[in-house]
Amino acid sequence: MRTSKRTTTARRRVTCVARQGRWQRGQAYVELIVMSLAVVPLFMLMPMIAKYQDISHAAQMASRYVAFEAMNNHPGSTGWRSEAALAADVRRRFFGESSAPIKTGDTAGEFDAHRNLFWRAPGGAPLITRFDDVTVQTANAGSQDGTPYLLHSAMGLRAHGIHSGTVIVALANLPAGIRSLEPFDRIDLSIVRRTSLVPDAWAATSxxxxxxxxxxxxxxxxxxxxxxxxxxxxxxxxxxxxxxxxxxxxxxxxxxxxxxxxxxxxxxx
Incomplete structure (x- = not known):
């Protein structure tokens, strides 16, 4: 009698395990499909994110260049450089090919030899359609009334204000019709970076x-x-x-x- 009850209990356990196995059959496959719907598009978008980050870094370095140009060119020396001249330097030196020589008055041409070939969309089109899509803005605050300064006249110091250099990069939309690239096919992305500094150094000679x-x-x-x-x-x-x-x-x-x-x-x- 005891043997019969033990056998029946064991059989029930085996039956339950078998049923659970049938119920769980394909669960891992379904989980993989669900995770792939979220992970695969992100994985395919990673190269584009890297390109956007590279352009962002170039914009940051370009804004520093624009701001630090004021250290050598301000009303106390030779006067501010124009935004057009700064934009020409920035486009050639920061948004062109990495091996471009640094030459005065050099401008970037609208051809592949002057472009950074890494900054391309999946279809091969450049992310920066035209070099004119890179613009430069400069601003100077507090240069006359000495707002950011305190008693600078009493100390014999000049107050040329806080000079800001801004670089704006308008990027082309990615090709439409590719689900993994959405929403970058319609957001009209622009990268803006700004650097501010005091252009006239107050270093004493002794x-x-x-x-x-x-x-x-x-x-x-x-x-x-x-x-x-x-x-x-x-x-x-x-x-x-x-x-x-x-x-x-x-x-x-x-x-x-x-x-x-x-x-x-x-x-x-």
Whole structure:
């Protein structure tokens, strides 16, 4: 009797396992198909994403070039360069072929020899249809009223403002009719990158020049430079144990001057 019950229980278990196997048959295949619907289009789009990222990096570097051109060309030197001249440089040096030489006045031509052949759509068409689709914008803020600056006139500093360089790249849409490329076939994508900086450097030629610029900002320095410092210093000296304690060095910034030791300097050749 016991053997019969054990046999019946075992048979039931085998039957349940067999039924579960029939029910689960093809489950992995269905899961693979469902996952493929999401993963395969993304996998096929990865080369295009890499190209977009490469163009984005080129736009960022181009915007830095446009902004840093202001370091050598601003009202304090030769004047701002025009957007047309900057755009011509950017198109040839950053959006053309990577081996293009750097030459003054060089312009990019609308032919494959001047293009970056990596930036192409699946059909072979260039992602940047024309070099004119790369545009440059410049802006300068606070150059007259000194908005971003504080007491720059008192320090003898020029305020040419914050200069911004913007590069805009209008990309061509990808070919229509390819499901894995949607929605990049109709979004009219543009990549915009901007860099801002202060074009006129405020570097001092010597520690003495830095002291002359910033020392006058403190009222106490001006007062003590006028001779009051000597009188106050004499009084402090007389009252501090017959001069054993040195008086405060009011108005004297040379106490904190950075001086390079003579043995660390190399003679100019």
């Amino acid at each position: 520690p003495a020049q830095a002291e002359s610029r910033f020392g006058g900002l403190a009222l106490v320095n001006e007062l003590f430079d006028s001779g009051i410092g000597d009188v106050v210093g004499f009084g402090i000296t007389a009252s501090e144990l017959l001069g054993r304690v040195a008086p405060p060095a009011f108005g004297q910034l040379d106490e904190w001057r950075d001086v390079v030791p003579a043995d660390r300097l190399k003679p100019a050749e």
